[in-house]
Amino acid sequence: xxxxxxxxxxFKTASLVADEMHYPAYVIGGFxxxxxxxxxxxxxxxxxxxxGILYAQNLxxxxxxxxxxxxxxxxxxxxxxxxxxxxxxxxxxxxxxxPETRNPSVEQGSLEDDQxxxxxxxxAMAIALNKDNFGVLLDPFNGLxxxxxxxxxxxxxxxxxxxxxxxxxxxxxRFATQLQFSIxxxxxxGIKRNTERINIITSERILTELNKIILSPKPSVGFKLLDExxxxxxxxxxxxxxxxxxxxxxxxxxxxxxxxxxVLDNICVFTNDLWLRWAAxxxxxxxxxxxxxxxxxxxxxxxxxxxxxxxxxxxxxxxxLPLNExxxxxxxxxxxxxxxxxxxxxxxxxxxxxxxxxxxxxELDDLMLLVRADITSKNxxxxxxxxxxxxxxxxxxxxxxxxxxxxxxxxxxxxxxxMKTFNLPPGKExxxxxxxxxxxILDGVIINTxxxxxxxxxxxGEKLGLKPQL
Ligand code: ATP
Ligand code: MG
Numbered sequence: 001x002x003x004x005x006x007x008x009x010x011f012k013t014a015s016l017v018a019d020e021m022h023y024p025a026y027v028i029g030g031f032x033x034x035x036x037x038x039x040x041x042x043x044x045x046x047x048x049x050x051x052g053i054l055y056a057q058n059l060x061x062x063x064x065x066x067x068x069x070x071x072x073x074x075x076x077x078x079x080x081x082x083x084x085x086x087x088x089x090x091x092x093x094x095x096x097x098x099p100e101t102r103n104p105s106v107e108q109g110s111l112e113d114d115q116x117x118x119x120x121x122x123x124a125m126a127i128a129l130n131k132d133n134f135g136v137l138l139d140p141f142n143g144l145x146x147x148x149x150x151x152x153x154x155x156x157x158x159x160x161x162x163x164x165x166x167x168x169x170x171x172x173x174r175f176a177t178q179l180q181f182s183i184x185x186x187x188x189x190g191i192k193r194n195t196e197r198i199n200i201i202t203s204e205r206i207l208t209e210l211n212k213i214i215l216s217p218k219p220s221v222g223f224k225l226l227d228e229x230x231x232x233x234x235x236x237x238x239x240x241x242x243x244x245x246x247x248x249x250x251x252x253x254x255x256x257x258x259x260x261x262x263v264l265d266n267i268c269v270f271t272n273d274l275w276l277r278w279a280a281x282x283x284x285x286x287x288x289x290x291x292x293x294x295x296x297x298x299x300x301x302x303x304x305x306x307x308x309x310x311x312x313x314x315x316x317x318x319x320x321l322p323l324n325e326x327x328x329x330x331x332x333x334x335x336x337x338x339x340x341x342x343x344x345x346x347x348x349x350x351x352x353x354x355x356x357x358x359x360x361x362x363e364l365d366d367l368m369l370l371v372r373a374d375i376t377s378k379n380x381x382x383x384x385x386x387x388x389x390x391x392x393x394x395x396x397x398x399x400x401x402x403x404x405x406x407x408x409x410x411x412x413x414x415x416x417x418x419m420k421t422f423n424l425p426p427g428k429e430x431x432x433x434x435x436x437x438x439x440x441i442l443d444g445v446i447i448n449t450x451x452x453x454x455x456x457x458x459x460x461g462e463k464l465g466l467k468p469q470l
Contacts, residue, residue, distance in 0.1 A: 003135030026126035052091030158190025170209035177222035220261035253299035266373035279333035
């Protein structure tokens with residue numbers, strides 16, 4: 001008996017309404033799975049044997065939520081928003097796919113029909129809601145056993161499940177990553193045989209699953225599975241290109257695919273931010289395109305940060321990631337990811353640090369997290385050297401910040417002040433003087449105060465043949 005999962009008021013009401021209508025009703029899918037796993041189940045999926053929309057309307061009335069119902073006629077589903085919870089309601093259905101077009105034709109069915117069209121055994125479990133069987137678990141494919149064994153498995157022949165809706169391949173790998181489960185061997189072989197069919201799925205649906213993989217505690221698990229299955233090459237070829245090691249004159253470089261995954265896992269310990277995680281994924285994306293073997297130097301990837309930053313927009317566009325300030329943030333991270341660590345003992349000068357603080361702006365802390373995560377050498381000596389250097393840069397940033405207040409720097413002298421002083425209309429002189437002041441502050445030629453900036457303005461004005469108005 002699973003009555004203890006059904007203590008929420010919604011289930012009591014759902015039960016009463018179902019009995020009044022003489023409809024068998026069940027809570028099904030993710031909610032049941034998450035309860036059994038002791039994870040917080042956020043959404044309730046309810047399936048009734050009968051008219052789902054009619055039931056949803058009655059339930060909304062009984063819950064006093066008639067304003068919070070949305071009906072999706074074409075799908076025969078409805079959603080009720082109940083405080084923070086989304087209740088999804090659907091009439092049990094049987095799906096059959098035409099073998100030519102694979103378009104589903106949907107007709108009313110039994111609970112068992114509905115369970116058969118679900119993606120995995122653990123997602124097909126239902127708990128009855130009617131009074132006479134309230135709390136009874138209906139688990140036709142032994143999902144409970146698979147949950148206990150941490151196994152993801154399709155209820156039907158995997159070729160059928162994956163061919164009917166190829167997004168399920170992404171979902172299998174997403175659940176494996178989120179829950180740290182294994183994919184049953186026959187199910188995984190089924191994915192391998194059906195990878196090409198992912199091409200019929202929209203980029204948006206693929207991205208939703210990919211982002212859930214990226215937001216998991218250890219996303220490398222998912223990327224390795226996507227790669228092994230053959231899906232990564234189709235959905236994210238640039239990332240696949242990072243794979244491999246070339247050896248010339250006995251010298252190899254690191255495998256940038258596994259390096260990137262290590263950086264990604266590293267940064268996940270410190271941040272849940274999707275975009276910082278994306279920055280880790282893309283930080284070395286242009287290494288294949290910039291790779292060279294130079295005599296005397298070995299392998300180089302000169303300019304991969306510039307080229308990589310340029311690749312971000314193309315990748316975001318294709319994958320339907322947002323082309324907004326989130327994208328610009330990722331571009332900036334990729335562009336700057338070498339800057340802090342490129343400062344070696346000899347050149348950690350105040351002015352180099354001031355420039356770094358100025359260029360990174362609000363993103364400085366995130367950038368430092370990325371740089372820290374990026375230190376992954378197999379050579380312990382090298383790793384220690386980089387780490388020591390990193391700590392030095394970090395300390396120096398702190399010192400310079402306390403002294404100079406460069407973070408979120410605002411010019412100590414405004415354009416209006418310059419115009420007023422020289423009685424000038426807006427024009428290029430203002431820009432020239434402002435740049436000179438900024439550069440002098442960053443280089444440490446003058447200090448970051450109004451008075452120092454004012455004096456420099458007078459000098460720069462003189463150079464331009466301007467006279468202050470007294
Ligand atoms: P989460 O909410 O954590 O993403 P979930 O399993 O609840 O996981 P939903 O997308 O909310 O996923 O779907 C709810 C249920 O609907 C699933 O548990 C599953 O039974 C079914 N389902 C969802 N998507 C599919 C699909 N593509 N193919 C078959 N069944 C699906
Ligand atoms: Mg859900």
